Amino acid sequence: MTSTNSEFKPQVNEVNAVIDKLTEHITNNQDRLDFLDILHQFRHTFDTSIVTQAHLTIHHTIPTADARPTSVRPFYKTPQQREVLHKEVEKLLHDNVTRGSASPWTSPVILKKKPDGTYRFIVDFRRLNAVTEKDAYPQPTTEELLNRLAGHRFFTKLDLKSGYFQIPISEADKEKTAFVTQDGLYEFNVLAQGLMNAPPTFQRVMNNLIAAGRWNYVVVYLDDILIFSDSIKEHKKHVIEVLSILQKARFTVSPSKCVIAVEKVEFLSHIITVAGIEPSPDKIQAILDIPSPKTLT
Structure with missing residues (x-):
């Protein structure tokens, strides 16, 4: 094949x-x-x-009814953390996992330190999740x-x-996954952890x-x-x-x-x-x- x-x-x-x-x-x-x-x-x-990305007929959707966009400013990051965050965002962009965004929705990023000293990249979707209709x-x-x-x-x-x-995420719902850093605003093309x-x-x-x-x-x-x-x-x-x-x-x-x-x-x-x-x-x-x-x- x-x-x-x-x-x-x-x-x-x-x-x-x-x-x-x-x-x-x-x-x-x-x-x-x-x-x-x-x-x-x-x-x-x-x-x-x-x-x-897989070729699928089912894409992830984020139903929020008539909720207004939720927006949070970026959390403070040390110079070292900003460098880590910049590299992570560049990789996500390179792999087409994310793209640049002009969304009214924004979620902040958390860098959680691992035992080995490296960081785990996490988007804090709590405010978005609070207005998302539950999938049963x-x-x-x-x-x-x-x-x-x-x-x-x-x-x-x-x-x-x-x-x-x-x-993949539904095109209409990608903007809802937008996350903000000190360097810019980005949104996911694919399913993200924390949604x-x-x-x-x-x-x-x-x-x-x-x-x-x-x-x-x-x-x-x-x-x-x-x-x-x-x-x-x-x-x-x-x-x-x-x-x-x-x-x-x-x-x-x-x-x-x-x-x-x-x-x-x-x-x-x-x-x-x-x-x-x-x-x-x-x-x-x-x-x-x-x-x-x-x-x-």
């Missing part, structure tokens, strides 16, 4: 290395060759060198997802790369995209896709069907978070095998690490 769009040509050597690594654990030589062939067939889906689209519960996976032998997990940034209805939109998109096999051989929770099968022969077919859907819609996945044709997989903080489902060790440890309650005397 080829693409005539020059923006979507994969970096061949890098993608080859990614595909080799994803299949190196498969011990049966014929099965490994088969999955190598499958992943090469859908190589564009594993190419993260270009930031792309349902999300599957952990219990029903895990119950559907029980008893199956082979699993492939796909994680969409920067999943929100692959979902109230972002999770329902993402779930709706994925449910509509992967409608045919959903619950039969694939479950979806936001940007996590888990394919499950009883036999390796079935699994090859199921993986082809899901990757075909993703590539047609021009979604890309994050290879470092994907696993292909394994018999043990972690999903929603649980370890799943044909023998059963149990909490992941990290989840158990987190519970054990909770400090004991102290009573006042």
